[in-house]
Amino acid sequence: MRIALFITCVNDTLFPDTGRAVVRLLERLGHEVVFPADQTCCGQMHYNTGYRRPAAKLAVRFAKTFGNADAVVVPSASCAAMVRDNYPKLGGNGSRLSRKMAQLGPRVYDLTEFLVDVLEVTDVGAYFPHKVVYHPTCHGLRFLGLGDRPYRLLRAVRGLELLELPGAAECCGFGGTFSVKNGDVSAAMGFDKARHAVGTGAEFLCAVDNSCLMHIGGTLSRQRSGMRIAHIAEILASTEKEYAHA
């Protein structure tokens, strides 16, 4: 299958390792990955902060850039949710955008959804000999309803010991501009999430959203906890031969 990758602005700029991991993983599974060069940002930050018009412009850009793709894979649950849930609303009822998104939206997948639902694999042949906890981010958990997909993928990774994260369903407190506008509450939430994660004794905290990981990881780093963060794509892409986190 020819898969269009929507890398997202945060991954593109700050977490290119995640993007490379997605490419490596999908190619290893025998698929062709393309990267439409016109893509930029999904507009989630604008939308959530109350700037609807710039968000709508980015939605139109997305629809143009990815209009012909068979499948669009996004290594970010929150950006996938933005595209799927909010783009149709942005154009208004019966608009061109909402008509286009009605067709394109169902072809947009978070990486874990794509693997489990479309490619129908849970064992992707990965090797990652570490103790790991999974943080189900709000957009993955409640907006996309990823359910047990990420857990099934992780459980199939050889060498990986999946530990249970207390209070897993609770928001980490990132929330885009919330982390700036309500810095104190955001930090308190991030602190509790980090405390829960460290308490498990895991070496890695993983998730389907690098934004949340950046926030929790920034907290872990400030506390010199030694715990590391990894996007789930990096764990799934890791093999004995190409082992990322030695």
Place this chain on the structure above:
Amino acid sequence: MSATFLGLPPFPEAARAAVGDSRTRQNLHKATHTIRGKRDAVVGELGEDWQRLRSQGERVKTHTLRHLDHYLEQLEESVQRAGGTVHWAADAAEANAIVTRLVHETGEREVVKVKSMATQEIELNNALEAAGITAYETDLAELIVQLGEDLPSHILVPAIHLGRAQIREIFLRQMAEWGVPAPPGLTDDPKALAEAARVHLRELFLRAKVAVSGANFAVADSGTLVVLESEGNGRMCLTLPETLISVVGIEKIVPTWSDLEVFMQLLPRSSTGERMNPYTSTWTGVTPGDGPQNFHLVLLDNGRTDVLADTVGRQALRCIRCSACLNICPVYERTGGHAYGSVYPGPIGAILTPQLQGMSSETDKALPYASSLCGACYDVCPVAIDIPEVLVHLREQVAQGPGHTDEKALMAGADAVFGSAKALDAVQRAAGAVGGNLPRHLPGMAGKWTDTRDLPDVPGQSFRQWWNKRDQQEEEGR
């Protein structure tokens, strides 16, 4: 004088103080997590049926709101037919004036109160006090807040922010001023505290000639009003006095008695985590020789018809004040209710208050941003109010208004960068060149971030650059 929410600082500022208060945070954490667990259990035992009940509740409320004019007139007729009197109040001032006049007409100088959000919304106690009438709160938690000259912190459990020791202190210090004093040897055992309150209140119940209540529901076709509670104090107020005045928001209507069925399951499970609440009181007009002989219903608008006009925001009027969204909210859990500076705190307060009273003050404007948009409130809401959707909708109104020039400039900048892949690439290259040499503490607004968190290093190469290089190499290799 009772305290008032007016003039409290905007959320981020108030939240800072709350987050730093470890005793309050502990009380809140314990209380919200306990009730979350109870709710999960009783909702869970309904399995799939819960979602069906939930959509049924949503449907009844949506239908009623769509035909509110019709049902309001029907309610008025039914109440009058049953011997009650109906009053219409456009705003808080009007409602307060009506209640004050009604109490004056009885010749009484004191009223007992059933816990009610509507009377808090209009700050009735203050208005009565100004008119020389003392209002006694009879709900245990509400009593604690009143005695402590505090503000309620939660819709259902106004004293949720206080621990047992603090409550004991308040009782010992203040009960005597209001009536029967607390026993001198009072301990902070919950049973002892409840007993002190019982003795304190009993005298009031037996003495009071006038009661003021709200209502959880008002049934249009029969004119019946309904109050759900846990302690039975409400029922004392609703049955013993001669005159009963109920102040009820116009959105509290359900069309028929049988519609209650759905809400009698949704509300207790969502609010106290019980299958059924201990006391459900219903009253329909007056019945000679049984209960209050004068019944007044004050129907309160106070901004509600304005909310109805907003097609996105109006869903907030479906709220049945169960407080499940407060108990699940990670932001509320860490700040408590006072930080919201509004009678309705938590997620529902963040969308209801700015709609009811407009967004002219900084406190009101900050409310739609008092959420990380995690979606837990929507998930838990028994009438499926999409709180995140309304939050974003209100943020849009704030962002379109005057002020926050820094943010607008930032968004415009982002607009330019994300408007073209070339511009984004240029910014990425510039950032990549700085790489790991970013300052540890960022200036301005972003400083909030670096106060407590480390920023990741910017990698030397963006994904885009890597991809383009790889693409080229592949081309050349072919």
